[in-house]
Amino acid sequence: xxxxxxxxxxxxxxxxxxxxxxxxxxxxxxxxxxxxxxxxxxxxxxxxxxxxxxxxxxxxxxxxxxxxxxxxxxxxxxxxxxxxxxxxxxxxxxxxxxxxxxxxxxxxxxxxxxxxxxxxxxxxxxxxxxxxxxxxxxxxxxxxxxxxxxxxxxxxxxxxxxxxxxxxxxxxxxxxxxxxxxxxxxxxxxxxxxxxxxxxxxxxxxxxxxxxxxxxxxxxxxxxxxxxxxxxxxxxxxxx
Numbered sequence: 001x002x003x004x005x006x007x008x009x010x011x012x013x014x015x016x017x018x019x020x021x022x023x024x025x026x027x028x029x030x031x032x033x034x035x036x037x038x039x040x041x042x043x044x045x046x047x048x049x050x051x052x053x054x055x056x057x058x059x060x061x062x063x064x065x066x067x068x069x070x071x072x073x074x075x076x077x078x079x080x081x082x083x084x085x086x087x088x089x090x091x092x093x094x095x096x097x098x099x100x101x102x103x104x105x106x107x108x109x110x111x112x113x114x115x116x117x118x119x120x121x122x123x124x125x126x127x128x129x130x131x132x133x134x135x136x137x138x139x140x141x142x143x144x145x146x147x148x149x150x151x152x153x154x155x156x157x158x159x160x161x162x163x164x165x166x167x168x169x170x171x172x173x174x175x176x177x178x179x180x181x182x183x184x185x186x187x188x189x190x191x192x193x194x195x196x197x198x199x200x201x202x203x204x205x206x207x208x209x210x211x212x213x214x215x216x217x218x219x220x221x222x223x224x225x226x227x228x229x230x231x232x233x234x235x236x237x238x239x240x
Contacts, residue, residue, distance in 0.1 A: 002036035019053040023060055026050035027067060034071050044068055062088050062096030070103040078111040089120055098127040098137055105146045114154035121147035141167055141179045148186050152193060161190050181210040181218065188225045197233035201226055 009029035016022040026046050034043035051064045066088060072081035081103060088100030101124025109117035125143040144167040151160035164186045171179030188203030208222025230239035 002032060005032050006037065020057060020060060023050040023054045023064065027064070030067065030071075034074075040071060040075060043071060047071075059094050059096050062094075063099050066096055066099035066103055069100065069107070073103050073107050078107045081107040082111060082113075094127075095131060095134060095137060098124055098131060098134075098143075100124075101127060102138060102143060102146055105150055109146075109150040109153040114150055117150035118147070118154050118156070121150045139179070141171065141176070141182065145182045145186050148183075148190070152186075152190050157190060157194055161187065164190060177210050177214060178216075181207050181214065181216070181222070184210065185218070185222050185225065188222070188229070192225060192229055192232070195232070197229045201229035201233065204229055 006029065009025060009032060013022055013025045013029055016025060026049065030043040030046045030050075033039040033046065047064050047068050051061050054060045054064070066085060069081045069085040072078075072084065085100045085104040085107070088096060089104050090097075101120050105117045105121035105124055108114070108120060121143065125140070125147055128137060128140050128143045131137065144163060148160045148164040148167070151157075151163065164183050168180065168183035168187060171177075171183055184203050185207035188200045188207055191197075191200035191203060194200075204222050204225035206222070208219050208226055211217075211219035211222050227239045230236075
């Protein structure tokens with residue numbers, strides 16, 4: 001299916017002459033290549049080409065820059081992602097800022113700059129809520145996850161746990177399994193850092209199971225954290 005999507009998107013991209021419309025098709029194509037087919041270099045090249053097409057549309061161009069930073073983040077290239085996205089992280093409210101703040105806050109928190117990450121995550125969350133329904137942006141709940149992650153890395157465990165629990169309760173109440181899995185996973189990570197192995201295992205197992213039911217690759221995060229929690233608790237056979 002992903003290969004067929006690449007064929008369709010490539011043909012559509014080649015047949016469009018309007019730069020903005022073509023750039024938006026390029027976003028879908030690059031996302032499919034990166035997330036669906038694992039062809040990271042091609043995805044980056046397509047986004048770069050789209051950036052050159054929309055030099056007169058700074059919001060769309062900056063959104064493309066933020067997408068490249070997101071790809072770098074998922075590749076674990078934190079320094080490169082931060083360098084790319086930092087120019088977008090001045091106070092703002094547009095779509096490009098919201099995109100950049102999400103990738104930037106996670107990269108900063110994982111790169112040892114958690115206090116900066118907390119500020120960027122909070123600003124990004126406010127921008128995302130202000131923008132309302134936007135199909136090209138991650139759901140608002142993901143911004144809560146990013147802020148909880150930043151708070152955790154900054155050592156603000158209580159605040160991180162309270163925020164993640166609030167998000168989890170809301171996701172369960174409205175029947176949003178993706179949100180449930182995200183927040184269960186971050187709650188497991190928080191408790192793992194607190195040394196609460198049993199609770200970390202429970203949350204991580206829930207996140208992994210829900211992700212697996214959704215056929216989402218993030219299941220590895222839930223089960224990876226579960227293995228860590230079991231090892232911490234002395235259940236080496238279970239961890240293995």
